[in-house]
Amino acid sequence: FKNTIKTIKYYVLLMSGGPGSGKGTQCEKIVAKYGYTHLSSGDLLRAEVASGSERGKQLQAIMQKGELVPLDTVLDMIKEAMIAKADVSKGYLIDGYPREVKQGEEFEKKIGAPALLLYVDAKAETMVKRLVKRGETSGRADDNEETIKKRLDLYYKATEPVIAYYEKRSIVRKINSELPVDEVFAIVEKAIDELK
Ligand SMILES: Nc1ccn([C@@H]2O[C@H](COP(=O)(O)OP(=O)(O)OP(=O)(O)O)[C@@H](O)[C@H]2O)c(=O)n1
Ligand SMILES: Nc1nc2c(ncn2[C@@H]2O[C@H](COP(=O)(O)OP(=O)(O)O)[C@@H](O)[C@H]2O)c(=O)[nH]1
Numbered sequence: 001f002k003n004t005i006k007t008i009k010y011y012v013l014l015m016s017g018g019p020g021s022g023k024g025t026q027c028e029k030i031v032a033k034y035g036y037t038h039l040s041s042g043d044l045l046r047a048e049v050a051s052g053s054e055r056g057k058q059l060q061a062i063m064q065k066g067e068l069v070p071l072d073t074v075l076d077m078i079k080e081a082m083i084a085k086a087d088v089s090k091g092y093l094i095d096g097y098p099r100e101v102k103q104g105e106e107f108e109k110k111i112g113a114p115a116l117l118l119y120v121d122a123k124a125e126t127m128v129k130r131l132v133k134r135g136e137t138s139g140r141a142d143d144n145e146e147t148i149k150k151r152l153d154l155y156y157k158a159t160e161p162v163i164a165y166y167e168k169r170s171i172v173r174k175i176n177s178e179l180p181v182d183e184v185f186a187i188v189e190k191a192i193d194e195l196k
């Protein structure tokens, strides 16, 4: 790679929220309207699993249990993916990372400070319902009731503190994702447009 993360011009939006809160759905709409580069840490990990590599096999075991994969693994994947798009990217939309405060701190050190954190918020009951439904067709090994429960627990324990961490810098926009998708997106658009 001729570019390093330090030499590229970009800005970073983070998409956070519980499993099944609607991050992926909103990210798709953001990409369609704003053309940002969408990097879902979960998707990057699933691609590694699908490749059948030795590393992928280890990741699969962790993800199936609903636990977090080692911090450096995910961060390296995100960074590589950012560099690969550096020439064409208008900005990055990072979905599902950071998952714990330590991951946020490492992101700042190795990549930079995000401009905005979109926090899509839904009730636990709603998230479980959506994930069980998604599990009917997603083929995801972790969309089953037992793993969903673990992912939710870990979300409240490890990921919600990340939001508090960024709230101190006033870059968090909390968005009610109990609403229909288009109404959620209208709020998302407003938050992004205010950045400019
Ligand atoms: N930064 C990340 C992102 C993902 N994962 C692993 O990958 C799984 C799936 O991640 P993701 O697709 O982001 O899942 P959720 O947010 O739980 O669900 P969703 O796709 O519904 O957003 C997680 O449970 C976890 O095991 C991780 O360890 N660290
Ligand atoms: N009613 C409603 N359903 C949604 C909304 N956003 C997502 N969903 C559904 O909830 C499920 C999980 O959404 P997804 O975007 O994969 O969530 P993620 O886990 O946060 O990435 C999907 O099956 C979506 O169709 C929303 O705003 N309203």
Ligand SMILES: [Mg+2]
Pocket: 023, 024, 040, 042
């Ligand atoms: Mg997702």
